[in-house]
Amino acid sequence: MSCLIPLLDVLLAERNAGREAVLATVVKVDGSAYRRPGARMLVSRFGRPEGTISGGCLEAEVARKAWWLTEAGPALRSYSTSEADEGSEEALSFGLGCNGKVHVLFERLPASGPCALITALLGVRDTQQPAAIATVIASSADGSHRLGDRLLLVSGQSAEGELLQSALAEQIRIDLQQTLVRGKSSRYLYPNGTGKIEVLMEYLPPVRRLVVFGAGHDAQPLVRMAKLLGWHVTIIDGRSHFARAERFPDADQVLVGDVEQPFAYRELVRGAAVAVMTHSLVQDAHWLQGVLHSEPCYVGQLGPRERTERLLAGIHEQQGELPGLACLHYPIGLDLGGDTPESVAMAMLAEIQAVLNGRNGGSLRFRSASIHDSDPVLIASETETEIAFAAEAYRRFAVQP
Amino acid sequence: MSCLIPLLDVLLAERNAGREAVLATVVKVDGSAYRRPGARMLVSRFGRPEGTISGGCLEAEVARKAWWLTEAGPALRSYSTSEADEGSEEALSFGLGCNGKVHVLFERLPASGPCALITALLGVRDTQQPAAIATVIASSADGSHRLGDRLLLVSGQSAEGELLQSALAEQIRIDLQQTLVRGKSSRYLYPNGTGKIEVLMEYLPPVRRLVVFGAGHDAQPLVRMAKLLGWHVTIIDGRSHFARAERFPDADQVLVGDVEQPFAYRELVRGAAVAVMTHSLVQDAHWLQGVLHSEPCYVGQLGPRERTERLLAGIHEQQGELPGLACLHYPIGLDLGGDTPESVAMAMLAEIQAVLNGRNGGSLRFRSASIHDSDPVLIASETETEIAFAAEAYRRFAVQP
Incomplete structure (x- = not known):
């Protein structure tokens, strides 16, 4: 979905200008393909195409034919990425050697109306x-x-x-x-x-939401990278000199948190991925306590394992059972090495991505199952x-x- | 090193302006700390401090005291991040709960001369x-x-x-x-x-170098993210309409490759991390062949496992033994799930980072050894x-x- 938001923006702009646009959607994939069903590309009448439906191999063809194909209504077209089909006139083949077939639905979206x-x-x-x-x-x-x-x-x-x-x-x-x-x-x-x-x-x-407790400068590359991924990012810190919007120009929200109110962000945290990284023992304990009671989908705590365990022991003593423990990851991040704020940020985001997709990190070369989740199965x-x-x-x- | 280049730029600017600057360097760490020995921060007389020596907890203190501490020459100062030391007057404690000690060397770098x-x-x-x-x-x-x-x-x-x-x-x-x-x-x-x-x-x-064969639009987020990490990035594609500098404003080099010359980039590839991702079977075979003979430190091939194996079989038939096979990773990337160009880019860069640091990319929570590489050991x-x-x-x- 995250990649559909820029597409939606272009689409709304076209409607505002009173123009229709052609949407190309991957609706089915046989064999291997870069993108899965639901991947979309928008071809407006005059602007640059938005979104991708392949690794770059089908886009030019789609942009070229989109308007012609939809002259008489929605149309379906199948693209072969098989080497064997290359040069064949029957299949629209691109000789990519992926041995897959990508079925694309083309449709014109109206300039107005429902x-x-x-x-x-x-x-x-x-x-x-x-x-x-x-x-x-x-x-x-x-x-x-x-x-x-x-x-x-x-x-x-x-x-x-x-x-x-x-x-x-x-x-x-x-x-x-x-x-x-x-x-x-x-x-x-x-x-x-x-x-x-x-x-x-x-x-x-919905767009993936990331809530970061801690507005130190190690949060800055984290925000930049998360926004590159298309996530919605909120930064919270009890220290107003850290939690300043001009320090995080890309963030969606920058909030000065009230350290007296650990549960104030319950709604914001529910269903979100959370990183706790204030580097202050007092603030970390405070926010982690609130987060663990607020149904996040992922929590990562920055810092050495022993430090987090002391934090948890302290919270546990005050609060009893901690409902969010099952989704707490510490030390936060994948095991990538490197200690710069940028490399730590990548390790954090990569872990969040892996955990929420039910993956284990680790190199794909060691994955025995298919790289992608199973394709939309035929229920019948x-x-x-x-x-x-x-x-x-x-x-x-x-x-x- | 990658984070030392912006610091070097600031330092050279200070020298050009005839000003000295104070450099703070982590020279030793006991116990846990965010950054390792060699992490540096530059405090110029008037500008913003550059670089980081901790997760954000020591920087303000260092910036405040840097000039005063170095009035009589280089100085060493030790910062405790231990909870127990909090409030103690003997140790400069920051109550971060990391139970570590960070030893920082302060020195003034001259405005001119060697x-x-x-x-x-x-x-x-x-x-x-x-x-x-x-x-x-x-x-x-x-x-x-x-x-x-x-x-x-x-x-x-x-x-x-x-x-x-x-x-x-x-x-x-x-x-x-x-x-x-x-x-x-x-x-x-x-x-x-x-x-x-x-x-x-x-x-x-040296700065990490990434050479990307393939200038499709899935290479665009890869470049943006690699530059965020401070890497040096070169893009090469045989198709001149793809390999255009304006499509990759952040890249250090964008080259139109000659597909008749697979070994033309031997010098560029030697010691670099390489991603092969043209999505064209012909181009991939061509570049992969050249790369495997050019001593890269990492090669990742995008695409399904079977496709890469067919590529390799074809190259092997023409070329015999392939010297670079040991550092070839396919399918490229860590197992994070997600199929947008942005998430695939993150999976690629995370794998390169992990492989070159000798890590396995799984969650840090499952790592039994220390998070960081062992600290510089005392040889004696x-x-x-x-x-x-x-x-x-x-x-x-x-x-x-």
Whole structure:
């Protein structure tokens, strides 16, 4: 999602100027590919394309063809990254040697009026809550559902979109709720009259939030790097000469914390990744205590292991059981070596990224499973009939090269 | 070293303006501390202090006292970060709870004329070769050696500094050579008449160099992040529309590579970290082949494992044995999850950092050894006499609070 915010900004600018824009979305991947389903690229009529759908190999082609492909409505196009397909006229091949196939949905977003996807992205941005969105990516039942038809769920409540009129709407709404709960995208195959429709069920996570307690100068590269990753960053320190906005020009919020109120930031911390790094024993104890009671998704404590253990013993004595202990990581960071503020910042952010993605750090060369999370799975028994259906449905939707 | 370049720039600016500056250097650490021996901070007469010697706790104190402490020449001061010492008048305590002691050397660098340290830093910057520098940090033999006296070795050859006149000069020169070979700082204790002198033997590594083959837009966040870390970055691509300086405003060099000349970059690649990520099978094979014959210190290949293995098989067929295989990492990067160009860039840089520091990249919480590399060890049998000496010598040099 973090990379969808700049895209949303460009999209809103286009709408403000009364212009439509073409959105290209990876809706399915076979084999290897750099980006996963849900990766998006926006091609405005005059500006620079925004966002990426590959490692740089498909973007020029997509930007060139986007407007032409969508002249008659949404279109699906498949790109092969297989070496073997190179030069073949049937597949749009790029000879990248990845042996994958990337299926991209092209659609024009209107210059004005309702647009389910924009509603979803705005909802995620403004409420800082996740959303789920269902998009038709194939159908064997002509006419009843169009490619790109949608249903969306924002803040787990309101549903809207073209599919609301469908006989399947209620089932899709239930599956969208499930998608929100699982926090993971998937593909569904629904029966539809005598045929079937295939739906990409996307989980749109909120922007990752980082709350940093401690506004020393080692927090400065941390903020710069986290903003490069597209995270939302808040800095809090009890010392007003440290917690100054001009010291953190990139931060979203810089707050002077009241050390008498350890629980004042409960709402801010809930669901956020937190780094405690004031270098003051008194402040660290204070903030760590508040954080451990505020349901963060990750807490890292800077400093030697023994120091953190003394901090915890002190807090425990005052407070009894500490509910947030399971997500406390100390010493904070991945084991990268280096002691400059910049390298420590990278080690911290890399750990947060790994932990929240359920990864262990460590080199990818030692990972036995796939590099990526499993692709959105097809929720339905993939019988031969269904596979045949999918192939047929893709043929039907696909624009010939 | 990377953090010493901005410091060198400030220092040279002060000299150009005809002003001296005070340099504070961590020369020894007992117990835990954020930064290691060799960390430096420059306090100019009027400007903002540059560099850090702690996680932000000692800097204000150092900036305040730097000029006063050095009125009568170089001075050594010890800072306790132990909770227990808090409020004690004997130790300058900061109550950080780290249970460490940081020994800092303060010295004024001249406004003009020779200065061994400036020579060393300039040498490292301009030759991109490491240097080694010996600094007297304690002595029990009054008068014969002054605190801060130096001997330095640049490009493994020229030696200069105050210690060149010492009876120990030849032995120190040999030990500096050893320091260059080991690539690691240490402390030495030398007999000196009836007493001893203690010397910090520092290894000044060259700035880390990153060579990126592939100028796609996924290389853009990689460059921005590597520059944030202070690395020297070169981008090379055979496609002139990708390899354009305006696409990489932060890069040190952007080169259009000649795909007929895989070995053209041998000098550039030797000793550098390399990422191969053109997304083109032809270009990747080409550059990887050249890189593996050019003695890089790290090579990472982007893309699925199977793709890289096919690349290697092809190169092997043409070239026979591949000398650089031992330092080839594929798939490139740490296992952090995430597929945006920004998160992939972080995973790459984190792996390079870990590999070159001999770390494994997992969470620090699982590391059983110390977080930091072992501190510069005292090369000498630490008998009780010697420990007593050191204590006495520190007392002698130390400025009372």
